[in-house]
Amino acid sequence: MTDVTLDLLDDVASAFATRDAARVRNLRDSEAHLDREMWGRIAEVGWLSMVVPEELDGAGLDMAATVIVTRALGRGAFPEPFVAAGVLAPMVLAAAEDDACHERLAAVMAGELVVGVGSQGEVAATARGTLTGESRCTGIAGADAYVAGAGSGLYLVEAGAPGVSVIPQRLADGSFTARLELTDAPALLLVPDERGGEVLAQALDAARVALSGELVGIADTALELTLDHLRQRRQFGRPLGAFQALQHRAVDMWVQRELASAALQAAVRVHVDERSSARERAIAASSTKARAASAATSVCNAAFQLHGAIGFTDEYDLGLYLNRALALAPWLGNAAESRRRWLDLVEGSQS
Amino acid sequence: MIQPRYGEPQERDWNLLPDEEFRAIVREEIEHHYPSHLRYAPRRLLWSEQAEWIERLRERRWLAPGWPTEMGGMGLEPLKQIIFGEEHERWGAAYYREHGVVQVGPVLMRFGTREQQDRWLPPTLRAEHHWAQGYSEPEAGSDLASLRTRARIDPAHSDEYVVTGQKIWTTLAHVATHIYLLVRTDPDARKQEGISFLLSPIDAPGITVRQIRDIAGHSELCEVFFDDVRIPAENLVGEENHGWTIAKSLLGHERISVGSPGPAEYGLELLRGLARDRGLLRDPVFRDRYARLALDVTHIRDAYARYKDLIASGQEIGPDVSMLKITSSETFAEIAEAIIEFAGDEGGLAAADGPGTLTAFYRARPMMIYAGANEIQRNIVATAVLGLPRG
Numbered sequence A: 001m002t003d004v005t006l007d008l009l010d011d012v013a014s015a016f017a018t019r020d021a022a023r024v025r026n027l028r029d030s031e032a033h034l035d036r037e038m039w040g041r042i043a044e045v046g047w048l049s050m051v052v053p054e055e056l057d058g059a060g061l062d063m064a065a066t067v068i069v070t071r072a073l074g075r076g077a078f079p080e081p082f083v084a085a086g087v088l089a090p091m092v093l094a095a096a097e098d099d100a101c102h103e104r105l106a107a108v109m110a111g112e113l114v115v116g117v118g119s120q121g122e123v124a125a126t127a128r129g130t131l132t133g134e135s136r137c138t139g140i141a142g143a144d145a146y147v148a149g150a151g152s153g154l155y156l157v158e159a160g161a162p163g164v165s166v167i168p169q170r171l172a173d174g175s176f177t178a179r180l181e182l183t184d185a186p187a188l189l190l191v192p193d194e195r196g197g198e199v200l201a202q203a204l205d206a207a208r209v210a211l212s213g214e215l216v217g218i219a220d221t222a223l224e225l226t227l228d229h230l231r232q233r234r235q236f237g238r239p240l241g242a243f244q245a246l247q248h249r250a251v252d253m254w255v256q257r258e259l260a261s262a263a264l265q266a267a268v269r270v271h272v273d274e275r276s277s278a279r280e281r282a283i284a285a286s287s288t289k290a291r292a293a294s295a296a297t298s299v300c301n302a303a304f305q306l307h308g309a310i311g312f313t314d315e316y317d318l319g320l321y322l323n324r325a326l327a328l329a330p331w332l333g334n335a336a337e338s339r340r341r342w343l344d345l346v347e348g349s350q351s
Numbered sequence B: 001m002i003q004p005r006y007g008e009p010q011e012r013d014w015n016l017l018p019d020e021e022f023r024a025i026v027r028e029e030i031e032h033h034y035p036s037h038l039r040y041a042p043r044r045l046l047w048s049e050q051a052e053w054i055e056r057l058r059e060r061r062w063l064a065p066g067w068p069t070e071m072g073g074m075g076l077e078p079l080k081q082i083i084f085g086e087e088h089e090r091w092g093a094a095y096y097r098e099h100g101v102v103q104v105g106p107v108l109m110r111f112g113t114r115e116q117q118d119r120w121l122p123p124t125l126r127a128e129h130h131w132a133q134g135y136s137e138p139e140a141g142s143d144l145a146s147l148r149t150r151a152r153i154d155p156a157h158s159d160e161y162v163v164t165g166q167k168i169w170t171t172l173a174h175v176a177t178h179i180y181l182l183v184r185t186d187p188d189a190r191k192q193e194g195i196s197f198l199l200s201p202i203d204a205p206g207i208t209v210r211q212i213r214d215i216a217g218h219s220e221l222c223e224v225f226f227d228d229v230r231i232p233a234e235n236l237v238g239e240e241n242h243g244w245t246i247a248k249s250l251l252g253h254e255r256i257s258v259g260s261p262g263p264a265e266y267g268l269e270l271l272r273g274l275a276r277d278r279g280l281l282r283d284p285v286f287r288d289r290y291a292r293l294a295l296d297v298t299h300i301r302d303a304y305a306r307y308k309d310l311i312a313s314g315q316e317i318g319p320d321v322s323m324l325k326i327t328s329s330e331t332f333a334e335i336a337e338a339i340i341e342f343a344g345d346e347g348g349l350a351a352a353d354g355p356g357t358l359t360a361f362y363r364a365r366p367m368m369i370y371a372g373a374n375e376i377q378r379n380i381v382a383t384a385v386l387g388l389p390r391g
Helices: A003-016 A021-029 A036-044 A063-075 A082-094 A099-109 A193-232 A244-272 A278-312 A318-328 A335-350 B019-033 B048-060 B078-091 B099-111 B114-125 B243-249 B251-255 B262-277 B284-312 B319-342 B359-367 B374-385
Strands: A115-117 A120-125 A130-137 A145-150 A153-158 A164-170 A176-186 A188-191 B131-134 B150-153 B160-168 B178-184 B195-201 B207-212 B221-232
Touching (some): A063 A082, A082 A099, A082 A188, A120 A145, A145 A176, A244 A278, A244 B284, A244 B319, A244 B374, A278 A318, B019 B078, B078 B262, B099 B131, B099 B178, B099 B195, B099 B243, B131 B221, B178 B243, B195 B243, B251 B319, B284 B319
Parallel strands (some): B131 B178
Antiparallel strands (some): A120 A130, A145 A153, B178 B195, B207 B221
């Protein structure tokens, strides 16, 4: 995409994803796992088909576009599981080859079918093609269907099918993750053993970059709220922002956000380049994820400190960002795990 | 090819070359001709120590990469100047960033008279003059504008200034031939408005240079004392009392180069080499620390690349570029500390020849201070970038 198109998308995404704190709090305090109405609106603006190739009726957009959307969603404190169900799941479904799977993909793009992806666990396929075992599915619960990996193959199970139980777990921000327990559950084969591992690995690396965008967006707003507070709040007869100790802390927050933004941009550049190898994509994904997780966490923590007591109240919006960062930073490799994976991969490519 | 005012024309118009082709030419020159015993020098080299290399650059007319070709320079556009510097860094070669080339030359081209240019630029292009920078004083460090070295027009000889005072932290003044200095010409004006910019031979009567031994055992910094030194009025650059504006115009030149991640990358290589020697490459404690530092450097490099892109597209660099200087110097210092830590009981060994355990340490610490201490950089970012009120 050209820079002009990306700028336009940024305008559209920022306008769409303005913070509606009342909605976020209502959803958080309800038992609903998903705001279906909002999900429908996200489908309407076309974001659920962004990563799907044009030949499968998707928009065929690259990672640069995806990250603009996720960063905007992060800035707006959206609790929607966009990376899980709008990036990861469509990428996996798009890798399937038969028509039944593509019908599901069409429903996903339309926002009618919400699919989660289980990325960790022990699931085995039986000879009859059913699945048994456990899988963890971070970032979403209340989906209509879930992708589960058994062996190296990827399968789809329906949430309401016999032998499928979904155990939701609440995250720090009130959104949900889920554990799948499968007992002889009927399953649709999406991607066979030969390609399944590779498809999932690549989709996960793309999801890491997209998720990093969301985390950087969280840091963006946490920083902005803090700077506003430092400019406006007066104590000892002057604005807080005139105190050098606080200025320096604010600069360090900004530096972390800048590093995270630069790392994100570098990772996007690798992911949009068709010549990049899977290993290069993985290195870039762990690089940006490591920084985004640590920067979002440290920026939110510093924001909290610089706000004083007001930051601890739920009435003030900073908490929405802090809690969202706590929920998202550990997913798909926290900062320490991402650094470790990055170093292993970099060294692997040296030898 | 333009016939420059000084010296011979360049061999070609470098800016017409694709960046990577230009890079290859610079690399070839450095790899084949830079003296190998001078690579990765653990301290700043004296001009006499690199005389052979400087002569080579002079012959090729590569001493002034940033000067326009009309003035005898290479005429490199900004991105190509960065590439030129990066290739030195990559090879561990000392980059000829003599003050006459990077400071006095650009000042004279912008603020000097034709006579001043004709007098001072050619010897700099021939590497005959080496300039020292007389800015900091004992009472004027970060608060440079409060400098007190006084210059008065002699009532008896109105064509001469008489200068009295002291400069300090003057790098390589003991081997310099000339000094450019900021002096106070109007003690009654607001502090930034009473400063002038003067040029002088460093052997003028009344100038005394004393070397300062630093904690690494080197003596490249000096004090320079001025005791009724007579400086001809024709050596005033620009108007009297306009020196602060001139000095500020130079700051932009160094803002991206002082933020280069190159030194920190060099530190990482030293750290990795040490870990290899000590069998630590599989040690999880080492790996955790190393991965963190290596990713810090990677992301500084990513940020640096963004600024390079801005420069390449002809945009101005704003005060936010300070983030590079802050992060690259502080990361380098953290790497230096890790080197000492993982060296175990050899952590305190002084360097003999070549890089040792403490080489990175003694290089990194001053980087957090010079070219605007990192605390000053943070003050600037807080107000000029983040829009926080002045303290």
